[in-house]
Amino acid sequence: MSGSDGAFSTGERRPLTRDAFTSEETYRRTRLPVSLATTLIPDAYSSPEFHELELERIFGTSWVAACCTAEVAEPGDAVAVTVGTASALVVRGADGIVRAFHNVCRHRGTQLVEEGRTHVERFFRCPYHSWAYALDGACLGTPLFEGSEIPESEQRIFDMSDVKEFDRTDYGLLPLRAETWGCLVFVNLDLDAPPLADELGDLPDRLAGYRLEEWGELQARRRELHGVLPPPVGAPGARQGLTDEGALPLAGPRNVHRHDDDAYCRQR
Numbered sequence: 001m002s003g004s005d006g007a008f009s010t011g012e013r014r015p016l017t018r019d020a021f022t023s024e025e026t027y028r029r030t031r032l033p034v035s036l037a038t039t040l041i042p043d044a045y046s047s048p049e050f051h052e053l054e055l056e057r058i059f060g061t062s063w064v065a066a067c068c069t070a071e072v073a074e075p076g077d078a079v080a081v082t083v084g085t086a087s088a089l090v091v092r093g094a095d096g097i098v099r100a101f102h103n104v105c106r107h108r109g110t111q112l113v114e115e116g117r118t119h120v121e122r123f124f125r126c127p128y129h130s131w132a133y134a135l136d137g138a139c140l141g142t143p144l145f146e147g148s149e150i151p152e153s154e155q156r157i158f159d160m161s162d163v164k165e166f167d168r169t170d171y172g173l174l175p176l177r178a179e180t181w182g183c184l185v186f187v188n189l190d191l192d193a194p195p196l197a198d199e200l201g202d203l204p205d206r207l208a209g210y211r212l213e214e215w216g217e218l219q220a221r222r223r224e225l226h227g228v229l230p231p232p233v234g235a236p237g238a239r240q241g242l243t244d245e246g247a248l249p250l251a252g253p254r255n256v257h258r259h260d261d262d263a264y265c266r267q268r
């Protein structure tokens, strides 16, 4: 049932069951023409069970905007960010390619890099026992004592070089999928997921006039200020946010064109 403003009606039997969260029928009315449609179910914003399902089915398998291309513009630039249930490390390699990895040391599972932006010259060093990883994820040393704080007298304890059956090339950082579109770097936890282009569909064509690749600095500032980027491509909230026609009179093309960097930065 739709309210006069399209808001979700409270005439439903509440609370909804977990099964209802994954039923097409639950969302059928959100897809009606806007004058008849309801908004997303309230549970999508408040239910821990709904959140669990989102982590598993959307953040675990969709392309998630992890950071801005401007934040990894140069080789060695890196961003550590939470994607669903994982900590992801996005880094631009010496070859210019943007890659993503689980932000987890292969030795004892320590988080390699603290959340946020960083820059390294040649490698990441685990803060625990100094295992080192190249920008392309390769394990360089187990540990790499060069520049480490491990006293020389104790280095023997950590040295793996004479351990039989151990080959450090088997212990590079575990990869995630990474692709870019416009000013954003997307990460996918599912190594078998279809390419980003499949999930974006015709969005790049429809937004071609907005020159999104030039918005990098602006989006980087937005993330710095508010800690958010657009939701995963497949998220129900993403569709709602992008197509909420009730907001169009306020956020129409005239206003979008006025939304320039200077105006945005004055909000600080």
Ligand code: FES
Residues within 6 Å of the ligand: 105, 106, 107, 108, 109, 110, 126, 127, 128, 129, 130, 131, 143
């Ligand atoms: S946990 Fe990273 S080097 Fe030991």
